[in-house]
Amino acid sequence: MMQPNQPTVVQRRVVVNLLDDGFKWSKYGQKDIVGAKHPRGFYRCTHRNSTGCRATKQVQRTDGNPSLFNVVYLGEHTCGDNAASSEQSQDKHSSGTLAKTTLQG
DNA sequence: AGTATTTGACCCCC
DNA sequence: GGGGGTCAAATACT
Numbered sequence: 001m002m003q004p005n006q007p008t009v010v011q012r013r014v015v016v017n018l019l020d021d022g023f024k025w026s027k028y029g030q031k032d033i034v035g036a037k038h039p040r041g042f043y044r045c046t047h048r049n050s051t052g053c054r055a056t057k058q059v060q061r062t063d064g065n066p067s068l069f070n071v072v073y074l075g076e077h078t079c080g081d082n083a084a085s086s087e088q089s090q091d092k093h094s095s096g097t098l099a100k101t102t103l104q105g
Numbered sequence: 106a107g108t109a110t111t112t113g114a115c116c117c118c119c
Numbered sequence: 120g121g122g123g124g125t126c127a128a129a130t131a132c133t
Contacts, residue, residue, distance in 0.1 A: 027110060029125065042124070046109090056124090111130070118123085 023077065025057050037063045051079035 025043035032039045038061035045053035055075040062068040 026108095030111080031123065034122065040123090044125090058124095107133090109130105109132085112128095114125105114127090116123105116125080119121090 021071070023053075023055070023057075023079070033060070036060060045077070045079060047079045053077055053079035055079075 024046040026046050027041055028044045029042040030039050031042070040058055040060040043057040043059065045051070045055050047053055048055075055073065055077045058072040058074065060070045060072075062070055
């Protein structure tokens with residue numbers, strides 16, 4: 001499965017960008033939010049049980065722009081030197097609640 | 106075989 | 120009671 005020619009791969013590529021924007025996230029749940037047009041995905045740090053990173057991330061599609069992903073960071077990252085050490089420098093300021101919009105068109 | 110991912114159910118808070 | 124959030128088990132892919 002998964003042919004290297006499917007458009008799904010392209011979309012997945014973008015999703016991975018949101019999931020791997022600085023840390024490693026694993027999807028641990030998905031719920032349909034009342035009032036929202038699309039379900040919300042819940043992600044948690046892959047090293048939550050290794051580095052004690054209690055940081056969680058919420059990814060929800062905006063109502064007006066189905067191509068716009070609203071990424072919200074909750075909690076504090078304690079694995080700032082053990083998990084993904086690539087682009088985290090630009091997003092390590094996740095202390096508390098953060099709202100960020102990414103993926104356009 | 107291992108890990109990551111998916112769906113459902115349960116729990117908590119307002 | 121409703122909504123939101125988290126955990127657990129099962130499944131799929133590498």
